[in-house]
Amino acid sequence: MKNIIVTGAKGFIGKNLILALKRQKSISVIEYDKDDTYEKLEKSLAIADVVFHLAGVNRPQNLEDFNTGNVGLIKQILQILKTIKNPPPIIMTSSIQADLDNPYGVSKKTAEEEIKKYWLETGNKICIYRLPNVFGKWCKPFYNSVVATFCYSLTHNEPITIIDKDKEINFIYIDDVVSTLIKHLENNVKYQAEPIIPGPTYAITLGRLAEILQQCLHIRKGGDLPDFSDKLQKYLYSTFLSYYDTSDIIYNAEKKEDQRGYLFELIKSKYAGQIFVSRTLPGVTRGNHYHDTKVEKFCILDGSAVIKLRHMVTGEINEIYVEGYECKIIDIPPGWTHNITNIGKTDLITLFWANEVYNPNNPDTYYSEV
Numbered sequence: 001m002k003n004i005i006v007t008g009a010k011g012f013i014g015k016n017l018i019l020a021l022k023r024q025k026s027i028s029v030i031e032y033d034k035d036d037t038y039e040k041l042e043k044s045l046a047i048a049d050v051v052f053h054l055a056g057v058n059r060p061q062n063l064e065d066f067n068t069g070n071v072g073l074i075k076q077i078l079q080i081l082k083t084i085k086n087p088p089p090i091i092m093t094s095s096i097q098a099d100l101d102n103p104y105g106v107s108k109k110t111a112e113e114e115i116k117k118y119w120l121e122t123g124n125k126i127c128i129y130r131l132p133n134v135f136g137k138w139c140k141p142f143y144n145s146v147v148a149t150f151c152y153s154l155t156h157n158e159p160i161t162i163i164d165k166d167k168e169i170n171f172i173y174i175d176d177v178v179s180t181l182i183k184h185l186e187n188n189v190k191y192q193a194e195p196i197i198p199g200p201t202y203a204i205t206l207g208r209l210a211e212i213l214q215q216c217l218h219i220r221k222g223g224d225l226p227d228f229s230d231k232l233q234k235y236l237y238s239t240f241l242s243y244y245d246t247s248d249i250i251y252n253a254e255k256k257e258d259q260r261g262y263l264f265e266l267i268k269s270k271y272a273g274q275i276f277v278s279r280t281l282p283g284v285t286r287g288n289h290y291h292d293t294k295v296e297k298f299c300i301l302d303g304s305a306v307i308k309l310r311h312m313v314t315g316e317i318n319e320i321y322v323e324g325y326e327c328k329i330i331d332i333p334p335g336w337t338h339n340i341t342n343i344g345k346t347d348l349i350t351l352f353w354a355n356e357v358y359n360p361n362n363p364d365t366y367y368s369e370v
Helices: 012-021 038-047 064-081 103-122 146-155 174-185 206-221 231-241
Strands: 002-007 027-032 050-053 090-095 126-131 133-135 168-173 202-205 256-258 261-269 273-280 285-290 296-302 304-311 317-323 329-332 336-342 348-354
Touching (some): 002 038, 012 027, 012 174, 027 038, 050 174, 064 090, 090 103, 090 174, 103 126, 126 174, 133 146, 133 174, 133 231, 146 206, 146 231, 168 174, 168 231, 202 206, 296 304, 304 348
Parallel strands (some): 002 027, 002 050, 050 090, 133 168
Antiparallel strands (some): 168 202, 256 261, 261 273, 273 348, 285 336, 304 317
């Protein structure tokens, strides 16, 4: 069993790291935060196998708190480690602002110098990670993260303010930070004294960031999903959803009803088409059309149906009988006119996928009875 101490345990990075650490059965996590005593720190370090020093101050009411929180605490930790016969490696998170001449940056730079001085004196293992702007779930809005602030504002129907939309910022995703930190639980990890900027990082302007997050908001009104092949957009959407209040994670789809039943769109993507669901009354037929290029998949979720297809050139007919419990998926190729009929006594629930979003100006949908 390895004892792992995490300072700044209640902070953004701390909460995510601790969640990941606790998934490992061979790990015992010791959480240390600003309200804990020096005695707890001393006892915890004495039994620690690895130390993750994440605690820090970045927006204090008193400038002196920069020195106390960012320099004073690391000095205390290092002094205790010097008294331990076989001290654990210490991994500290710093900031790319350590190169800037502001009170926060100076305090982070000083903390880095303290831990490097400790390494020169003792030869013990240290690692310093200079983090760019970290984003992800549980980051505090209106504090030090523009992503968190934009996500919170948009999910709470509040306006966002951009002073310079062309300003480019480097971001790193919280799960990538956690993955990097957890590597220090392995025996073959390399340690060095010079600060490391972990990766991958993502450069984006504030204007483009706002566009992506507003796209995430508009999904509920029928907008397209972001491009999830782009990792930054994928991570931003996951982060965005984490800022909804629990009462807001459910929303109503727009139902399109007629005498056949109803249909609603689930998701749309210009990169992957769209998914929609229909409820069809007994005896009712949907479809009787074909596509030149568009393709679809049908999946009966509940009820009984017959899907009929006719080749537009050869006239070949294909009839497919499907029950909801079978979980069968039927591909609808182009050039085949097709329909679906509810042949059961209960409503038919069908899940559809099309490889392109419906465009009323170019629908690629042509009426023809099967």
